[in-house]
Amino acid sequence: MSDVTWQKSTYSGSGQNDCLELATAPAGTLHLRESDDPSTILNTSHTAVAGLLATVKRGGPATQ
Structure with missing residues (x-):
């Protein structure tokens, strides 16, 4: 990469x-x-990361 x-x-x-x-x-x-294990790489999308950040900012996933 x-x-x-x-x-x-x-x-x-x-x-x-x-x-x-x-x-x-x-x-x-x-x-x-x-950085301490640079050979392991997670591939994702901008949409998925934006969703993760929005969830974190809300205080976690919605309870069901």
């Missing part, structure tokens, strides 16, 4: 192995990985 540029939050601190990294592929797919 050398065709993407990985980014991490400035809030991650100075350590190189303690953060979540994000990259966007040319097709628009989002890639997430933990």
Whole structure:
């Protein structure tokens, strides 16, 4: 996966192995990985991440 540029939050601190990294592929797919295990990559979409963030901001998933 050398065709993407990985980014991490400035809030991650100075350590190189303690953060979540994000990259966007040319097709628009989002890639997430933990910096201490960069070979394991989660592929997802902008829509899925937006839904996750909205759920977190609400305080968690709706109860049923």
